[in-house]
Amino acid sequence: MTISVIDSASSMARVLDAPPGERVDLVRQMWAPMAGMYHFAPGGVDMATMHRQNFGFDWEKPTDRIREGLDALIAADAWTRIARALDDGVTALKSAAPGTAVCDLNVLLVLGDPTDKHFLDEAQGLSGFGGISGYIALTVWPTPRVLDRLEAIAIHELHHNVRYSPGGIVWDPMTVTVGEHVVSEGLADVFAAELHGEAGYTHFVSEETRTDDTVLAKVTTGLDVIGMQNFAAWVLGDPTARLLGATPVGLPMGAGYAAGARIVQAYLETTGSTAAQNVRTPAADILRTALPELGFTPAEGD
Known part of the structure; x- marks a missing residue:
């Protein structure tokens, strides 16, 4: 199986640096590898809308705070850490439950909206979804607690993904x-x-x-x-x-x-x-x- 952690650092930088009229399409491009998460939706979905519904950052008002959040994720080597954690998690699951199939994974890490009170205060900068086979979406705000837990956040969603993949529990x-x-x-x-x-x-x-x-x-x-x-x-x-x-x-x-x-x-x-x-x-x-x-x-x- 293959784990593809999408290079959303570059994608987010392009969104933040683009002229206003080009940003929404760049958000859609960033989320495009995740479109299969919504295979059940007749006619598909607008991936920019999905970005918003997952507490994604506001591309229309790319503030310095959002740029600082991106810098914090890059400095924390977030993408490499998540990829390594998922590799370790797959190894642990296969060792513990021999014969368990793990599907290829597309993994998207994006910055959340720091102005959303529920996301930042009540959810404490975390929204994760891994319940559809082959896809994990992580929306975070890089607080010290979130940065400390990146590996655990990723493999929490991996467990869901394997549980609800073909041959597992039907949701x-x-x-x-x-x-x-x-x-x-x-x-x-x-x-x-x-x-x-x-x-x-x-x-x-x-x-x-x-x-x-x-x-x-x-x-x-x-x-x-x-x-x-x-x-x-x-x-x-x-x-x-x-x-x-x-x-x-x-x-x-x-x-x-x-x-x-x-x-x-x-x-x-x-x-x-x-x-x-x-x-x-x-x-x-x-x-x-x-x-x-x-x-x-x-x-x-x-």
Whole structure:
């Protein structure tokens, strides 16, 4: 398999240096290798719109702050580090789960919009997506915490990508459950921690949320909710739900990640296995084993 980390440093520099009327097409060119992520959309999508929806930087107002952000990523050798981390992550997954196929990957790293309050303050400069086979999109703002976690951020998304690639778990937006999403985030975080220690855990989830039993208990009440249009509040928390116009359920930022990590850790401790080994283990199997260990009763479908 081939991992192609796109040279978006050069692409972003071209966008920032171009005359205003040329920038939008340069953004589309930067995102063009990722078009296959949206193969399900009839007639395709406007990749400049996708850039915006992924919290991408504002190409219409290329401020000095954005240029400084690009310089920070370049100085941190972000692209090389991500490529190396993904190579290591693939090796770890193949070693732990022999026979697991890993698809060719296109990986795009772009700067986020530092004026977006939700992205910068609540998501703490991170928006990642790796759930569609063959593609990983990372939108970041280079805070010290983000720069420290670049490798872990990348392999978190790699775990998702392998989980939902052909031969793995099928993600049907209409029938998938909150339980699957929560378990997948827990597996991805714990996998990143297996390779990178505490830096593996998604940083927009507070330590209080990670250890709060009431958060865990609340998330378990939503595990059987169906349809990914309902997931924002249960997995990312009320701040993201409000941003997307969804109904809050009384959970803090990243609640599903915190609950997922605890569920997965309980499963791994009981089975003596690793997150790498369980990259394609059905969520129902994990929940059926883990929930009683945590003091909860699995639903009939788990």
